[in-house]
Amino acid sequence: MxxxxxxxxxxxxxxxxxxxxxxxxxxxxxAIGRSTVLTRDEEQLIVHALTKLADWGFGLDRFQLQICVQDYLRRIDRENPFKNCLPGKIGLQDLKNAGKIN
Known part of the structure; x- marks a missing residue:
């Protein structure tokens, strides 16, 4: 050596x-880049809820998912970079990657 x-x-x-x-x-x-708005646990909880809704026949489209996340962010009163607390396509893509949802 x-x-x-x-x-x-x-x-x-x-x-x-x-x-x-x-x-x-x-x-x-x-870590490089902007910090995430939702914690890993919050993302997993949302993904679990979406999966259950889909299993019961109540699948959500992208806009409905955005509204759900917007409502959640408003309820917990967390500061976020989204306009009107409404996440864009990139934020939803991160959520899809976190839970491996379609």
């Missing part, structure tokens, strides 16, 4: 020097 300093290792393996330094120092950066 050959041991060398960070700069030569970065050149040999074509890896950014600061990336190697962060790895050696075990530095973890914060």
């Amino acid at each position: 050959v041991v060398c300093s960070i700069k030569p290792a970065a050149e040999i393996f074509a890896i950014n020097r600061t990336t190697l330094m962060n790895h050696v120092k075990n530095y973890k950066c914060n």
Whole structure:
């Protein structure tokens, strides 16, 4: 096993020097992007409710889902980036990805 300093290792393996330094120092950066409005548990609860409604024959379309999330956000009075608390397509896509719903 050959041991060398960070700069030569970065050149040999074509890896950014600061990336190697962060790895050696075990530095973890914060998450990138905007924080989520709903917690993971809240997303799972909504997905569970939607699944039950669909099982009972009451499937919701995208707009109805937006209205449900809007109503929930208004009831808990949580600050959010949505206009009139109404999530857009991207917010709904995150919810779909969280629960693997159609």
